[in-house]
Amino acid sequence: MASYQPIPQRAxxxxxxxxxxxxxxxxxxxxxxxxxxxTSSLSYASPRPERFxxxxxxxRLLDDIRFLQSIPVSLLFIVAPVAxxxxxxxxxxxxxxxxxxxxxxxxxxxxxxMVIPPIVTGLTWRVLFTPKLGSVNYFLSLIGLDGPxxxxxANWALVAIVIVAVWGWTPxxxxxxxxxxxxxxxxxxxxxxxxxxxxxxxxRHVTLPLLKPTVTFIGILRTMEALGxxxxxxxxxxxxxxxxxxxxxFYAFVSGFSYLKVGYASAIIVVYFFMLLLIIGxxxxxLLRNFQVDS
Amino acid sequence: xxxxxxxxxxxxxxxxxxxGLAILGPIAWILLLALKNALDAFAYPPLFIFEPTLEHFIxxxxxxxxxxxxxxxVIIATGSVALAMxxxxxxxxxxxxxxxxxxxxxxxxxLLIRMVPGMIYLLPYFVFxxxxxxxxxxxxxxxxxxxxxxxxxxxxxxxxxxxxxxxLRESGMIDGASLWQILFLIELPLVRIGIIASGIVAFIFxxxxxxxxxxxxxxxxxxxxxxxxxxxGYEGYEWGKISAAAVVIMLPVVVFGFLIQRYMITGLTAGAxxx
Numbered sequence: 001m002a003s004y005q006p007i008p009q010r011a012x013x014x015x016x017x018x019x020x021x022x023x024x025x026x027x028x029x030x031x032x033x034x035x036x037x038x039t040s041s042l043s044y045a046s047p048r049p050e051r052f053x054x055x056x057x058x059x060r061l062l063d064d065i066r067f068l069q070s071i072p073v074s075l076l077f078i079v080a081p082v083a084x085x086x087x088x089x090x091x092x093x094x095x096x097x098x099x100x101x102x103x104x105x106x107x108x109x110x111x112x113x114m115v116i117p118p119i120v121t122g123l124t125w126r127v128l129f130t131p132k133l134g135s136v137n138y139f140l141s142l143i144g145l146d147g148p149x150x151x152x153x154a155n156w157a158l159v160a161i162v163i164v165a166v167w168g169w170t171p172x173x174x175x176x177x178x179x180x181x182x183x184x185x186x187x188x189x190x191x192x193x194x195x196x197x198x199x200x201x202x203x204r205h206v207t208l209p210l211l212k213p214t215v216t217f218i219g220i221l222r223t224m225e226a227l228g229x230x231x232x233x234x235x236x237x238x239x240x241x242x243x244x245x246x247x248x249x250f251y252a253f254v255s256g257f258s259y260l261k262v263g264y265a266s267a268i269i270v271v272y273f274f275m276l277l278l279i280i281g282x283x284x285x286x287l288l289r290n291f292q293v294d295s
Numbered sequence: 296x297x298x299x300x301x302x303x304x305x306x307x308x309x310x311x312x313x314x315g316l317a318i319l320g321p322i323a324w325i326l327l328l329a330l331k332n333a334l335d336a337f338a339y340p341p342l343f344i345f346e347p348t349l350e351h352f353i354x355x356x357x358x359x360x361x362x363x364x365x366x367x368x369v370i371i372a373t374g375s376v377a378l379a380m381x382x383x384x385x386x387x388x389x390x391x392x393x394x395x396x397x398x399x400x401x402x403x404x405x406l407l408i409r410m411v412p413g414m415i416y417l418l419p420y421f422v423f424x425x426x427x428x429x430x431x432x433x434x435x436x437x438x439x440x441x442x443x444x445x446x447x448x449x450x451x452x453x454x455x456x457x458x459x460x461x462x463l464r465e466s467g468m469i470d471g472a473s474l475w476q477i478l479f480l481i482e483l484p485l486v487r488i489g490i491i492a493s494g495i496v497a498f499i500f501x502x503x504x505x506x507x508x509x510x511x512x513x514x515x516x517x518x519x520x521x522x523x524x525x526x527x528g529y530e531g532y533e534w535g536k537i538s539a540a541a542v543v544i545m546l547p548v549v550v551f552g553f554l555i556q557r558y559m560i561t562g563l564t565a566g567a568x569x570x
Contacts, residue, residue: 026416029419103311113318114553115548116545167317199300235489
């Protein structure tokens with residue numbers, strides 16, 4: 001037998017480090033550049049050369065009603081869709097986990113919203129909400145309801161965006177929950193049955209508690225992605241009516257690319273970044289404690 | 296499993312079918328709209344039976360801008376997958392042997408980078424690219440997509456590659472093969488399904504991406520998601536073209552999605568969350 005040395009883990013470093021280095025370069029440098037831009041007067045709309053203006057962009061943010069308004073909109077578009085996705089996704093996962101005869105097609109149907117481009121999802125719903133072309137109000141009228149003017153009424157426009165987000169992302173949540181449920185040990189359900197528990201009780205007292213860490217994990221993932229909601233707003237409402245559906249990142253986009261105020265938009269992005277950090281902090285704590293990546 | 300009452304079973308069916316229809320309905324609607332002529336499209340109440348027409352599909356494929364966008368989307372999505380693979384394959388090879396804290400921290404760092412909203416990076420790339428003349432180039436967009444495609448591929452690939460026994464590496468070493476030889480000659484052929492599946496996941500991302508494409512491209516390299524918004528022009532919305540284009544854009548990714556649906560969520564279920 002030839003003498004054999006196990007491969008030291010360090011030998012693999014040169015295989016992994018290019019990816020880590022590239023990813024960090026591509027992400028950390030832009031963030032630092034944004035910090036720099038946020039202290040400059042750079043604006044493509046103004047002929048004056050850019051100069052250092054300290055914290056003046058941030059100062060102006062505090063008086064910008066449109067910016068202040070965008071913060072609660074961002075929060076609403078996190079809390080409402082994510083909560084609904086988790087609840088609805090749970091029920092859908094329970095149904096699929098029952099393997100009801102004749103319901104296998106649901107699994108395939110769920111894939112569609114996950115892969116359809118967000119821009120197409122947005123356009124589709126834009127059509128559905130448009131009075132003459134769309135069908136939402138037509139179907140509401142069939143059950144005797146008078147549909148609102150979805151996209152021109154500020155409150156209904158908010159509801160419209162939430163509906164689209166729930167339509168688009170519940171399937172992902174449901175499939176993740178289903179994957180977790182399928183790994184739950186049968187013995188626990190068996191024990192519940194022997195104890196005379198009903199089906200509903202087994203869902204409540206076995207499935208739900210076992211699913212809790214997955215709910216937290218998926219809730220976090222969805223929260224981060226919900227903070228980045230963009231194409232749907234861009235297409236369905238374009239932030240309107242009168243900026244009613246404008247999130248922080250959407251306002252940053254408008255400031256930077258419609259009004260061309262790059263310095264000012266960068267300051268918005270920095271604030272947005274801190275909102276993100278508020279989510280990432282607890283996320284990392286949770287993941288470091290609960291995440292088991294060894295197979 | 297517990298025995299369900301008849302009522303519960305019925306409710307599960309009813310809810311499941313309603314939910315399935317709510318998902319399918321909007322997709323069916325846009326399909327029908329793409330096949331309706333302008334008059335039928337605006338009929339009220341909506342028509343479910345009508346004479347279908349392919350005029351909108353013909354119109355978009357006769358539009359040179361749409362054709363250009365189609366080839367751009369193919370080039371950029373394929374290029375993004377290829378570039379990301381170059382990095383992701385060796386990285387996954389390394390991660391599969393790592394254990395404990397090193398493995399966890401690398402995977403979590405990579406996951407976190409993928410989760411950060413693109414808006415954070417949009418402005419700096421725009422300003423930087425405009426200074427070094429990378430706006431409206433394929434490579435400019437492909438490099439940015441690396442931020443998202445690389446983590447997607449690694450996360451989808453790790454569970455597949457993790458199933459390859461590590462003894463293979465040890466016996467390869469005993470036979471005098473180098474690590475690179477083991478990677479490319481022994482293990483890569485074994486995980487080709489994973490390579491294909493993760494490649495498709497990344498392809499779907501790049502094909503669908505809108506925010507960066509909207510800002511970084513102008514004329515030469517506009518992609519499909521950007522070109523479709525141009526049919527929402529000043530002269531009013533061309534709904535026929537919009538819905539036909541929507542169908543064309545989503546068709547390939549829906550087909551891909553069905554093919555690899557098993558792998559699409561494994562990426563995230565790979566790391567089990569402890570109870």
